[in-house]
Each structure stands twice: as C-alpha cells, then as structure tokens.
Amino acid sequence: MSNTILELKNIHFAYHNMEGETPALNNISFMMNEGEFVAIVGPSGCGKSTLLSIISGLLMPESGSVLIKGKELKNSTTNIGYMLQHDQLFEWRTIYHNVILGLEIQHMLSTKTVTKAHELLETYGLKQFESAKPSELSGGMRQRAALVRTLVLEPEILLLDEPFSALDYQTRLLVGDDIGQIIKKEKKSALLVTHDLSEAISLADRIIILTERPAMIKKIVPIQFDLTQDTPLNRRNTEHFKDYFNLIWKELGNDE
Numbered sequence: 001m002s003n004t005i006l007e008l009k010n011i012h013f014a015y016h017n018m019e020g021e022t023p024a025l026n027n028i029s030f031m032m033n034e035g036e037f038v039a040i041v042g043p044s045g046c047g048k049s050t051l052l053s054i055i056s057g058l059l060m061p062e063s064g065s066v067l068i069k070g071k072e073l074k075n076s077t078t079n080i081g082y083m084l085q086h087d088q089l090f091e092w093r094t095i096y097h098n099v100i101l102g103l104e105i106q107h108m109l110s111t112k113t114v115t116k117a118h119e120l121l122e123t124y125g126l127k128q129f130e131s132a133k134p135s136e137l138s139g140g141m142r143q144r145a146a147l148v149r150t151l152v153l154e155p156e157i158l159l160l161d162e163p164f165s166a167l168d169y170q171t172r173l174l175v176g177d178d179i180g181q182i183i184k185k186e187k188k189s190a191l192l193v194t195h196d197l198s199e200a201i202s203l204a205d206r207i208i209i210l211t212e213r214p215a216m217i218k219k220i221v222p223i224q225f226d227l228t229q230d231t232p233l234n235r236r237n238t239e240h241f242k243d244y245f246n247l248i249w250k251e252l253g254n255d256e
C-alpha cells in the first residue's frame, strides 16, 4: 500500500504589489505518494515555482492547505529538501565543506552525519573531489554534489525547481538521468518542476500539467513504461515515449 506524503487542498495564491494583484495559483489540489516521482509542467510564468515555494513554506497560500503526512505544513516535522537551477555551491569551500554546510547551519554535525556525508560522496563518485573546489568539477558533478548536500539532511520530500536547466542540452540529458536515478535509488519522494517535457517523461511516475497563469490543474497523466530496467535512457528509446510526448504537448498547446 502506498502512503500519502504530500497533499495539497484547494490552494489559491496571488502576488500583491503597487500595480495590483497577480493571481498565480487557482484551486490546486493533488496528492503525492511516498517514494513517488511527480513532475509538474506548464507554460513559462504559469506559477510552477510559486507552487514549490508554497509547499516548502516560503510562501503562505491565501486559502487552502498543504498537508505533509496528514499534518499541516506548519506543524510538520518532515524534512523538505530543495534543489534549484544553480547548484549554489560556494567556491571558497571544498566539495566536502559544501556538502556539510546544511548540517553545520542546522547544528546537526555529528560523527553519524559526517560519516553519512562521506558515504554519500563515495557512493556517488565524489570521494576523490572532497578537497576540490567547485570550479574544478564539471557541471554534472557539481549537481551531484548539490544533491548529496541535500540528501545528507535526509529529506523525506525533495523539491526540484528546474535543477538542470542551466546546463547545456547534452549535459542536461546525462545529469537529469543521473540525478533521477540517484533519487530513485535513495527512495525519495520528489516533485520536479520543469519546462522540459522529455525530462518529465523520462523521470516521472506522474505528470501534472498546469494551465497558463493563474495555474489550474489541466490534467494529471500517469506514466508507465513496461521495461525490465526502467531507466530514463531506456524510456527515451521506446515508442511509447513519443506517445506520451505528443499527448502532453497537445495538452499544453491547447492553451496557446
């Protein structure tokens, strides 16, 4: 049986400034199961980042609620991790010291957590770069380091806001597949915001399609590939991949 880790109920949100009101989210409701990988796609500026900010508690919805494991966000002790477009690694710190930064800030440095940091760095091929500065690493390795920094805090939900979009096309494919596999291996529940349909189809268990701003849910598409080895690359090589692409493309195109 799958357990619900995240539930959004009737979320409404608008930005207010001197020029007036910009409605961004209109009645957003969905659920996410533990261990599920959900992607959110929608036209640029429709409200995707706003939605992640609400789930992370950075913004308060005007109405509606965010429940994490059945509890209101503000009462929840569930750890939420955030990964952004830029890896936000500090050049003046080594990779190891970047990875333990979150632990330091949250006063969680201990033999146990430091051992975990070293283990993750080793598992994901970064051991030899522990003493390196971020600029000595490739874009893909930097994103791995950023993911390890997030994973070491043991988040139960990962929010990914266009984490690969700063990379060039080829690197983005490789890194997206790589990071996606790590997240699955670590059995994390992940919510990925992306404008890249192929990325969403290659990684997600379900895709939520949003309308133009103010975003409403247009359609939720379950993604299922009948593969012995369900990897992003294998998905991309199936006929079925194109069908999903065309289906979702059409849904998005209908807004134009």
Ligand code: ADP
Residues within 6 Å of the ligand: 015, 016, 017, 022, 024, 042, 043, 044, 045, 046, 047, 048, 049, 050, 051, 213
């Ligand atoms: P997306 O992530 O889908 O590109 P965003 O969630 O970043 O979209 O933004 C949704 C809409 O809200 C956009 O039209 C944007 O211009 C507007 N917006 C974002 N942040 C602010 C803000 N601080 N004040 C006013 N409007 C904003």
